[in-house]
Amino acid sequence: MAGGRLRLGVNIDHVATVRNARGSAWPDPLRAAILAETAGADGITAHLREDRRHIRDADMEALAAGIGIPLNFECAATEEMQAILLRLKPHAACLVPERREERTTEGGLDVAGDESRLAAYIAPLREAGIRVSMFIGHAPAQIEASARIGAAVVELHTGHYSDLHAEGRQDEAEAELAALRKGAALAQSLGLEVHAGHGLTYDNVAPVAAFPEVMELNIGHFLIGEAIYRGLGPAIEEMRRRMDEARGIR
Ligand code: PXP
Secondary structure (H helix, E strand, O other): OOOOOOEEEEEOHHHHHHHHHHOOOOOOHHHHHHHHHHOOOOEEEEEOOOOOOOOOHHHHHHHHHHOOOOEEEEEOOOHHHHHHHHHHOOOEEEEOOOOOOOOOOOOOOOOHHHHHHHHHHHHHHHHOOOEEEEEEOOOHHHHHHHHHOOOOEEEEEOHHHHHHHHOOOHHHHHHHHHHHHHHHHHHHHOOOEEEEEOOOOOOOHHHHHOOOOEEEEEEOHHHHHHHHHHOHHHHHHHHHHHHHHHOOOO
């Protein structure tokens, strides 16, 4: 059997995307986060982007103060974000690469290529008791560099696997899964907690959820979309059910 119950982090960024499309006050990301908590989410993830295209500073303040489950604050490794992290002191900080022209976080962070800067960047976060997570691909060099700089967690980017799966490129999706699994095992052997996320849906979540090394999945876009049809609570409950099933938990 796979390694115990998986945590589900629900990313509520796209509640803010819908709100911002009309420049109004609703739907409110905090209300969605509280609903997610009630539906069994183990954490809330939100990404404060440099351009504030969805989540805004006031949302992060409200989430930090208003939810009873851990907040995973996703951001780029910039000075501005470091200051906000040190003020809000969320449970976790997930560092991601960010480019203004991208629609979503397209690749993993280059920890190996920016190792000394990132080591210095995360030192005060660690000192403040924030669990630092690096959002990376499965390349061993990135995993090893994340361990060397003292990150607590690596979140493995499942976006490429999800794309291959959606395009019906089954052999390539299997190969990508195998590489992710190898990366998860390496990360665990180096003492890193392993998370995964990006592009996960009801149809593609099971093989990733079954990796015994993975402790947490972070899922957003699909769940917020699915909430249109079934409501946020039932959408989350169904994901929870599929994750539990993949772990052999009934
Ligand atoms: N994890 C990280 C680090 C992300 O950047 C994102 C996307 O914001 C997710 C998980 C969730 O991805 P998705 O919205 O595709 O489920």
